[in-house]
Amino acid sequence: MKSYRLRERLHDELIFDLLYSRGIEGEQDIKNFLEPDFVRDSGDPFLLPDMGVAVERLLSAKKNGEQVAVWSDYDCDGIPGGVMLTEFLRAVGFTARHYIPHRHTEGYGLNEDGLAELAQTGVKVIITIDLGTTEHESISYANKKGIDVIVTDHHQVSPTSYATPETEPPAKRVIGSGAAYDVGNLPPALAVINPKRADSAYPFNGLCGAGVAWKLVQAILSKMREGGQPFDYAEGKEKWLLDLVGLATLSDMVPLVGENRMLAHFGLTVMRRNRRPGFAALLKLLRIKSHTLTEDDIGFMVAPRINAASRMDSPEAAARLLATEDPAEARELGEALEALNNQRKGLVAATVKEANHRLAQTSVESPVIVMGSPSWRPGILGLVANSLMGAHGKPVFLWGREGGETLKGSCRSDGALNVVDLMGTAQRALPDGVFEDFGGHHAAGGFSLTQERVHELPTRLAGAYETLRKISSVVEPVVLEREVDLAEVGHAHTALARLAPFGEGNRKPLFIFPRVSLEGVRMFGKAQDHLEIKLSKNGVRVPGVSFFSSQDSFSKKVEAGLTADIVGHIENDWRGGPRVRVTDVI
Numbered sequence: 001m002k003s004y005r006l007r008e009r010l011h012d013e014l015i016f017d018l019l020y021s022r023g024i025e026g027e028q029d030i031k032n033f034l035e036p037d038f039v040r041d042s043g044d045p046f047l048l049p050d051m052g053v054a055v056e057r058l059l060s061a062k063k064n065g066e067q068v069a070v071w072s073d074y075d076c077d078g079i080p081g082g083v084m085l086t087e088f089l090r091a092v093g094f095t096a097r098h099y100i101p102h103r104h105t106e107g108y109g110l111n112e113d114g115l116a117e118l119a120q121t122g123v124k125v126i127i128t129i130d131l132g133t134t135e136h137e138s139i140s141y142a143n144k145k146g147i148d149v150i151v152t153d154h155h156q157v158s159p160t161s162y163a164t165p166e167t168e169p170p171a172k173r174v175i176g177s178g179a180a181y182d183v184g185n186l187p188p189a190l191a192v193i194n195p196k197r198a199d200s201a202y203p204f205n206g207l208c209g210a211g212v213a214w215k216l217v218q219a220i221l222s223k224m225r226e227g228g229q230p231f232d233y234a235e236g237k238e239k240w241l242l243d244l245v246g247l248a249t250l251s252d253m254v255p256l257v258g259e260n261r262m263l264a265h266f267g268l269t270v271m272r273r274n275r276r277p278g279f280a281a282l283l284k285l286l287r288i289k290s291h292t293l294t295e296d297d298i299g300f301m302v303a304p305r306i307n308a309a310s311r312m313d314s315p316e317a318a319a320r321l322l323a324t325e326d327p328a329e330a331r332e333l334g335e336a337l338e339a340l341n342n343q344r345k346g347l348v349a350a351t352v353k354e355a356n357h358r359l360a361q362t363s364v365e366s367p368v369i370v371m372g373s374p375s376w377r378p379g380i381l382g383l384v385a386n387s388l389m390g391a392h393g394k395p396v397f398l399w400g401r402e403g404g405e406t407l408k409g410s411c412r413s414d415g416a417l418n419v420v421d422l423m424g425t426a427q428r429a430l431p432d433g434v435f436e437d438f439g440g441h442h443a444a445g446g447f448s449l450t451q452e453r454v455h456e457l458p459t460r461l462a463g464a465y466e467t468l469r470k471i472s473s474v475v476e477p478v479v480l481e482r483e484v485d486l487a488e489v490g491h492a493h494t495a496l497a498r499l500a501p502f503g504e505g506n507r508k509p510l511f512i513f514p515r516v517s518l519e520g521v522r523m524f525g526k527a528q529d530h531l532e533i534k535l536s537k538n539g540v541r542v543p544g545v546s547f548f549s550s551q552d553s554f555s556k557k558v559e560a561g562l563t564a565d566i567v568g569h570i571e572n573d574w575r576g577g578p579r580v581r582v583t584d585v586i
Contacts, residue, residue, distance in 0.1 A: 014482065014495050018509055021481050033261075034498055038239070041262035045219035047202040048212070050191035054150045055219045057125060057190060061094070066124040068096045071110060073130035073209065074310035076251035076303040076318075081129040083322045084244035088217050092224065092233050097123075100319060101134050103310045103379050104402050108446060110138035110149075119145040126150070127216070128207025132187065133157055133194055134439050139187040146390040149189040152212040154205075154254075155439050156420045157185065157196055162417030196506025206255045211263060217241065228475070243270035243279070244322065250295050251303035253443050255505025264501045268293060278321035281330035285338055294572065295501035305334075308341040311379035344380060351376060351384045355398070356391070367465045368422075369396040370458040372409060376400030382410035382444065389414055395422065397447070397461060399454065406436060409449045417468050425464035426457075434460050480567060484511040486537040493570050513537075513566040520560050521551060533558060535566060544568065 015034075019025070024033050032040070061068055068089060072082025082098050089096035100108065101114055109131045115138065118126065125148050132139070132151030139149045186192050193212055195205040207215070217238060222506040224231060238479045246267010256264055274290040279302075283290050284300050309318035317340075321333040358371060369388055371421050376384075376544055377398040385396040399409030413419045420440050427433040434456050438447035449457065484492055492511075502508040513535070520534035531551065533544040544566060551558045 012495050014484075014488075015498060016494055017482055018496075018499060019077065019284070021479070022506070032218060034260040035261070036265040038262060038266060041259050042218070043215075043223070043259060044204050045215040047200070048193050048195060048215055048219075049191050049197050049200050049202075049215070050150075051219050054127075054193060054216065055223050056189035057148055057150065058094075058127075058220060059061075059223060061125050062092075065095060067124045068094050069099050069118050069123045070096060071099045071101075071114070071118075071126050071128050071131075073108070074100050074315035075130070076306040077209045077248045078130035079306055079309075079315060079318050080244040080248040080251075080322060081208075081213045083319055084210060084241050085127065085129060085213045087216065087323065088220075088238065092231055098319060099319070100310075100315045102314055104377075107404075107408065107417065109407075110135045110142070112138065112141050115142050115145060115147065119147055123147060127213075128152060129213045130154070133188065133196075134185075134187070134437065135193065136185070136187045139189050143188060149187075150193065150216075151187065151189045151192045152190070152209070152216055154196060154207055154209050154212050155194070156441065157194065157198070204259045206258065206260055208249050208252040208254045208260070210245050210252075211260065214241070214245045214263070239266070240270060240275070242267045243273075243276065246271060246308075247298060247302070250298040250501060250503065253441050255267045256295075256503040257505040261501070261506065264295065264503075267387045268298075268501060270297070271298075276322060277327045277330035278324050278333060279296065281327065281334040282321065282337065285331075285334045292572070295503060296571065300417075304344075305337040305341050308337055308344045311377075311383075312340040312343050312347075312487045340551060344383075347377065347385045348380050348387070351380060352387045355384060355388055359388075361393070363573065366458060366462050367394060368458070368467070369394050370398075370461055372399030372454065372460060374401045374407075378402055378408040378410070382412065382446075384446075385410050385412040385541055388412075395461075395465065397420060397457065399447075399457075401451075405451060406448050407451060408456055411440070411445045411447065413443045415443065418442045420498070421468060422461065423447060424465050425467055426460040428459055429463060479507070479510060480512050481509045482511055484513055484570075486513055486516055486535060486542055487540045489540075489570055491543050493572075496570060508569050510569060513568070515563055516566045518558065518560055518562045518564065521558055523550065531558065 019030055019033065024030055058068065069083050070086045070089070072078035079100065082100060086096050086098040099109060099114060099118065101109070105112060110128070124146065126142060127150045128135070129152055131153055132149070133153040133155045142149050193216065194200070195202045195212065196206055220235070221238060242263060246264050249256070249267060254260055271279065272290050272293050275282065279288065282302060282305060283293070288297050288301060306318045309315045317333055317336055321330065322338060324330050326334065355371060359369065369392060376398065381398040381400055385398045389396045393414050395411065395413050395417065397409060397411040399407045401407050411419045411423070419442070420438070421437060423438040423445065427435055429440070434449060434453050436448040436450060438445060440446055493528045496509065499506070515537065517536045518533055519536045519541070523530050524530050524532055529548055531546045531549040531553070533546070535542045535544045546553070556564070
């Protein structure tokens, strides 16, 4: 009876069914999901570990006029987060600068040359964004230079067993209850604000790097407003920064549930206002209408351009694009990023082709794809690994070299195993390990190692895979959520807007469209590598698209005149209406 009443109140059986399949059943849970709320869905930032210490130090820096540097990662999590935090600090009276390491000359994370430069210019406090949790030696160096480091990060904390005693503080920390937790191998920073710490009391650990930095913003404002001291920052003004937080949240591999769903929802709301000249210029260049901007536009169009800056050249271009208030500079930077992205596409395609050729030549079967070349550019290997993972259905580890003797690589998971656990298991197999450094998330990560050890990598990772597979192997099933008639596509498209944005943790619904006629088939795209199918049933026509597919990509050749059950998503087409993106033909 209760389910029936809920269904009636929603006035939409489709929405009810999709919520039910996600385990969202109770009336309040449904309301909370469909109506994100800024206050309700925001956790108390001071529940994050070390937040109080960080805020106290920063307010002291502000009072004493000390210089603060925001050191961010160079991807579409770190760059928006860095622009956001720097903009905020300056707005409330801090002397702040934004520092982004150059991927090709400095590499990932903190480095001694950059730290020395900041120390020389008088920086006394560094706030990291989307990095720092594993930066033990660099943070020790910063301490020696008289710089206090506040880490804001969301990457997985290494177990204590990986510790290097020369640089590590004790792994046991006492929290309010008096219980001691093994919080892992924390660096010697003034504060390590990371919701993935074992001693974190924060109710949600899925924030992206910019999301953690956002909690620092909220904490600083809370203390400043609590102190009663006048400052020129209107109540609620900080919400305009959610465009950058939302951009990062939608670009990174974080679950779009709970607080992240709220940040993505309101982030899109602010982005659709098109207030930033750089963002507006990029959308115009990409022919995206700001008022209909979706998470797919961010993931497939905007984020790759932001990431292209560091992959192909300097990340500064992307940061300046997001920060500029000059429309002319915005247009120039947008065009520069588009050119870099086109270069990136060509390089990725060439590397994928080379990797597939090498795979075709090998006779050794392994559960993990491991390969590399000194000529491969590390900055694009994550994209290459993702392509290979999708094509071969295995975890992929690729390495290259640029600007030094250390080899650097990226890895992607097929979903069955956590790549950080995979690297950790391989690391523990030898007394001195195999990696120089590694880290990341469940589905994606990075690593570095020496030329002398690279030959061990395939064997070590294959062995680690088998070890973990025996313990736990989770393969995500393909879930067909509902049967939908072709005539219902328009209504379903409208209903789905209430469940968006979609992403990890809130999967885009996959529907089956039964007994559909295929009226026409054609290839399209610059490389003629996408398939368009004209779908028809009872006089209703809807275009279907299967990207990176051909007529022979399915269990049965796709030809005009066939009748088939179509499996696919419902999305916007290029003209603003609904379309079915075909993912399989049964």
